[in-house]
Amino acid sequence: MAQNIESRWQQWWDEQGTYIQPNPGETGFDGSKPKYYCLDMFPYPSGAGLHVGHPEGYTATDILCRYKRMRGFNVLHPMGWDAFGLPAEQYAIQTGVHPEVTTKTAIDNFRRQLKRFGFCYDWSRELGTIDPDYYKWTQWIFLQIYHSWFDPDADGGKGKARPINDLIRDFVEGKRKVKLNPHAVEYTGAGDLPDGTDAGPWESLDTETRKAVVDSYRLAYLSQQVVNWCPKLGTALANEEVHDGKSERGGFPVLRKPLRQWMFRITAYADRLLDGLTDLDWPGSTKTQQAEWIGRSEGAEIGFPIVLGGELDMGETLRVFTTRPDTIYGATYMVVAPEHGLVEMAMEFAGGETDGDKIKEYVAWASGRSDVERQENKEKTGVFLGIHVRNPVTEELIPVWTADYVMMGYGTGAIMAVPGQDQRDWDFAKAFDLPIVRTVQPPEDFEGEAYTGDGPAINSDMLNGLHIEEAKAKMIAWLTKHKLGAKRVNFKLRDWLFSRQRYWGEPFPIVFDEFGNHHGVSEDSLPVKLPPLTDYQPVESDTPKPLLAKAREWVHTTAGQAGVDGMHPDSKVTRETNTMPGWAGSCWYYLRYCDHKNSEKLIGDAAQDYWMGEDGVDLYIGGNEHAVLHLLYARFWHMVLYDLGIVKSTEPYRKLFHQGMITSHAFQRADKSLVPIDEVENLGTDGKPSYVEIATEQPVERIVAKMSKSLKNVVNPDDVIAEYGADTFRLYEMYMGPLEASKPWNTRDIIGLHRLIQKIWRLCVDETTGELKFADSADDAVEKQLHRMIAKVGDDIEKLNFNTAIAAMFEFVNVAKALTKDQMDRFVRVIGPFTPHVAEELWHKLGNETSVAVADWPSFDEAMLIDEEIEIPIQVMGKLRSKLHVARDTDVKTLEAMALADEKIRALIDGKTVRKVVVVPGRLVNIVAN
RNA sequence: GGGCCUGUGGCGGAAUUGGCAGACGCAGCGGACUUAAAAUCCGCCGGGGUAAAACCCAUGUGGGUUCGAGUCCCACCAGGCCCA
Incomplete structure (x- = not known):
């Protein structure tokens, strides 16, 4: 039945254009309504089709958009395809089939699957990053960036x-x-x-x-x-x-x-990308990740004069960046990256202390190592260059080494090594027997090696006794005064x-x-x-x-x-024969949705002013795997476009939300290796399961794991919809738990949501006639529960708490045995955002000709949410001992008197002194007695 | 190694943000209806304890703050994610 009803209404919505949202200036556009721009991260259309993770975020936004529409918003809710990328090309390499062919097939499949969920996307705005009409503007933006420069002095120094x-x-x-x-x-x-x-x-x-x-x-x-x-x-x-x-x-x-x-x-925008985070309504962890990726650190750049053979001053300096200029007295050696110019210079002057062959060998070896390997804190490797520098503060000579734990891309590609205060330097110094000097006094009970905490400076001449921050400031001032260095801000962010x-x-x-x-x-x-x-x-x-x-x-x-x-x-x-990376198309797609057919401009003014406003996208939902790359790149493009006057909002995404991952179950052997689910059987009962690996008869433990082909625990949404219908699927995924939490898929639980839909159906429809059935008069309890559900569901949708909204629906249908026509009218509106197909069917049975999607959200009466008589727990010493049934607004004095007069309580406090009675009106009474 | 997050019945989870722990759903148990099964409906459903109650224990572990802690603080354990 679900299949029949669902496909019928899906077709009707398509024909009616129910979800088409006109733009300003177009017929049917109502400019008096506020806008709501709700965006899903568009998918990469892979050949494998949708997995159950996709519809999680999509269902959430769908419910929210339907609700907002009913609350009188013009809703922009588009969908498209992030379709350039590697997998299609890899497939082409294997098969010779053009990536465009495989990609378009995958898109058709994705679109079919998404429509089967009954999502209220405005499909007239569909776009793909591979469409020439679209990437024309991706290229256009590239040209804007190419034809621009960053003026650091502009805009009052913000640049x-x-x-x-x-x-x-x-x-x-x-x-x-x-x-x-x-x-x-x-x-x-x-x-x-x-x-x-x-x-x-x-x-x-x-x-x-x-x-x-x-x-x-x-x-x-x-x-x-x-x-x-x-x-x-x-x-x-x-x-x-x-x-x-x-x-x-x-x-x-x-x-x-x-x-x-x-x-x-992008490094030119480091400060703005960092500062801009402050005002965004984004998850804190995502902001932190971006901030750490940008990696702003304040410190000093210091020049160390280069000295050959212990005396020949080269007249050049080795520049280093350090966040700890206060530790300069503890700099016992220097390290430059193997790619650093000084290494080559050392080889030119080979001889004496400089072993040119050894250096050459080391540089060649290091060049084969990736940055990740080089930063792994394993064995330290390196070679002495035979060169020294003069410590500008102590005038002492310090040996210069090259080692691959220093990156050419960070700072100046050279560091002053302070083993006393840096663990990597400590490890290196130990490995090569270099001196270690502490310049910060560790606490007495400190047992570690390098000490990175605060403390008074020691062995540091003019800095002695100062704490880190003061010592830094003093050293920077000294270096600046003597023109040996300067304060400098460094970023981890690379171009x-x-x-x-x-x-x-x-x-x-x-x-x-x-x-x-x-x-x-x-x-x-x-x-x-x-x-x-x-x-x-x-x-x-x-x-x-x-x-x-x-x-x-x-x-x-x-x-x-x-x-x-x-x-x-x-x-x-x-x-140019290189191509752009996959990120390009996704950097600006939210803009194009607003006005995707515009052939004159990337986005028309009226469309931009209305849909993007000053704050951009109102809600952006997607996985947190994009916390840094996509979301940082998109912000960067947006800022450039803003500077050039092409967009008017300073940030693209005002509010961001990450849906959690839908995981699955797998089985784990004693050695923590995983077993596919079809190689395990349950010898126990459902209540007391006892899982055993079939091949070995060894017990295994059921754990939560990511869905993966190899574990054979992947769930295909098509199968679930075929069995239960889209409405059930939508309810199930929203009922699994909080949207942001990662949750295990449990097929067995789906039936409960299927039953909810059947209960809804039977509540409204006489199964023998197929006609609606109505109560003669409104039951007070049902009416009250209806008001509560309307309030709770609306409130929960705003907070994206869909699981508790659905629980409220369960509670309602558990109470309601029959509805009047008026009650049913309100009830159907409330379930509309969650189960659009069943709701539409009932809505039309109620005699409506237009969609429930464009109906108004029902109102509720605040007075109906409040009970006149309530139950007040009485505690003695914080433990529940009795209960009072009182009028809701019973005052403190009365409550106290009633509690103390309670029979059970009197028995308990008999012979004790009542020290205190805590009364929270409408909540509880707690008696302190001993 | 650093940072962030999570830990509540057999399972997924709820808890008005410091105020009756376990809403709601799944599974399970008992019953009604039925020739029977499915579906549906009613009841039970954290552990101990009791004839039944009373009562005791219980939100990873140990401490603390508080009249009162799942919620706040400290330490530890376990799992996850990110960075290195």
């Missing part, structure tokens, strides 16, 4: 993105000193002046230098980056995909190789590597001329369409070659064809 032409104009007009961007990480390194060098007047520079200067400011820039290159797979790999120098997939060797890559200067050597992604709207200079294509030549390929095999090569290089005709074109302004149309150009 903002400005058009790159503003910068060029400043250079031409002499308003700004022409120099390389001092904040550009790709140009910093040992020996560079921290402030950049004045390049002289603009007109004195040749074209090439001018271009280099301008490019160093772009928010999207090309840079040599050391990546994990796997020749066999023909692509760069993420750190997480490399283990022991081999690729996780296939076990092929991985090299550290510099690659010319597109980068986003965002935006190139992939893959096929299935957005092409860059960039071409290179014959001299290798890059040019953005003009806006009217967008989209740069992804060319079809027939061969998706990675190019096996030592020199990284992106897959798109195979589309030779597409790659080699002319400026006219590609649409490059300011070049002769016949000039030969080659297209």
Whole structure:
């Protein structure tokens, strides 16, 4: 029956366009209503179809949106597809089927499955990141970023993105000193002046230098980056995909190789990304994760003069960043990253204390290690460079080592090692027998090694006795005064590597001329369409070659064809062959939903003003696995677009909520290894289970585990819907527990929710005639319970407490045996958001012609929520001893008197002294007596 | 190693935010209806204790604050997630 009713109404909603939400200016739009923009994280349409985790968040937003609509909001609730990405491409490599074919099949399947849940998406706004009409604007945004620079002085020192032409104009007009961007990480390194060098007047520079200067400011820039290159797979790999120098997939060797890559200067926004978190209504843990990822730390940059052979002053300094300048007296050695310029310099001057071969060997070895491996706190490795620096404070000579636990990407790629106050330095010092000097006095009972806590400074001359914060301040002041260092803020956040050597992604709207200079294509030549390929095999090569290089005709074109302004149309150009990473399309999709058919603009003004308002998306629900990457990247794009005046809200997502993971059961052997569920049998009863692995007859323990193919504990929503219907499925997932909690799937429990729907049905419908049945008159108890349910359900929906809302429905149908027509009318409205199909069926049986989805939410009477007579527990010494039945508003004195007069209580306190009587009116009485 | 979160019946969970622990559902037990089963309806359902009550114990463990603690504080144990 469920199948029949559900598919009938789903079809009707489609035909009626029940859930289509018009935009401002369109027919049917009611501008007097407030807006509610409720967004789900759109799915990656995999070939496997939906799993039971998808509909959890989607059902929650569906209920909320239906409720908000009934409460008089215009609701924007769209759905789309995050469809570029690796799995479709991997599949293409194996089968030769174009990723577009497999992806579109997967999308059709996902759409079919989602519609089967009866979700109230406005499908007219559906979009996919692979649609050329969509990625046209992804490319357009890239161009905006490419044509921008970050002016750190703008906006009162907060800094903002400005058009790159503003910068060029400043250079031409002499308003700004022409120099390389001092904040550009790709140009910093040992020996560079921290402030950049004045390049002289603009007109004195040749074209090439001018271009280099301008490019160093772009928010999207090309840079040599050391990546994990796997020749066999023909692509760069993420750190997480490399283990022991081999690729996780296939076990092929991985090299550290510099690659010319597109980068986003997200580091320029570090402070704003951090500060912006404060006002967001996001889970605290997510904010913390982003803040830690950004990793702001205050400290000092200090220059240590480099000394060769113990006396020859090089006239250069080794710059280090440290968060603990107060510990400089305890710096007993220095460490530079193996990629640091000083290592190469050491090898040039090999001889004496410098063992060039050993250094060379070490650097080669370190280059094969991923960042993750290098940061693992295992065995310390390193080589003495034979170079010393002079401690600027103590004037003592300190040896310089290279070791891979120092990263080139963090700070300056060099540290002053203070083993007394840093455990990694301590371990290293122990391993290589280097001196350890404590500069902070640990507490007397301290038994650890490095001491990182606070305490008075020792062995530190002018700092002695000062605590960390004072000592830091004093040292920074001293260094600044003597021009040996300065206060500096450092971030863990790195610039965002935006190139992939893959096929299935957005092409860059960039071409290179014959001299290798890059040019953005003009806006009217967008989209740069992804060319079809027939061969998706990675190019096996030592020199990284992106897959798109195979589309030779597409790659080699002319400026006219590609649409490059300011070049002769016949000039030969080659297209950028890297593609954008999967994050690109998901960085801004929430904007496009507002106005997805707009061919003139990314988003029209009226649509943006109404739907995004000042705070952006009202509620964004998705998994917390996106806590950092997607949610940080999207905020970054939004901020750039804000600076350029394209969007008007400062943040994309006002309120964020993470639904918990739906887990499953699995079985665990004594050694903690897992057993698939079909290899276990229950020899006990349901009440007292006793699980045994069939093959070994050994007992196993039932535990909660992630759903996975190998454990055979994956649940397919299609099967559940086929058996119980979508309404039951929706209720079950919402009744499992709090939305944010991770909860185990338990098929056996579904029946209870199925019974609820049947009880609802039987409460309203006479099963013999199929007609509605009504009570002659309203029962007081039922009427009261109805008011309570309306209040409770509405309140719970607002708080996303769907499990207790459903419990309130259970309580109602357990009380109500018959409803009047008026009661039924209200009841059906309340269940509408949860079980839209059954509700719609009953709603129409009640004689309505329009959908229950557009009905008003019923009101309730506050007075009905309050009991006139209540039960008050009486405690003696905090233990429940008796109860009073009293009028709700009985005052304190009366309650106290009644409690003390209670027979049971009198017996208990007989012979004791009543010390105190605590009375909470309407709550309880507690008697303290002894 | 650091950070965050969680721990309540056989199971999922509830608890007005410091005020009657176990709402609601599942499973289980007993009964009604039925030739029988399913479905449905009624009752019981943390442990000990009792003829039944009374009473005692109980929210991972141990302490603390409080008239009163599942809820707040400290320590520990176990599990999970994130970072390293």
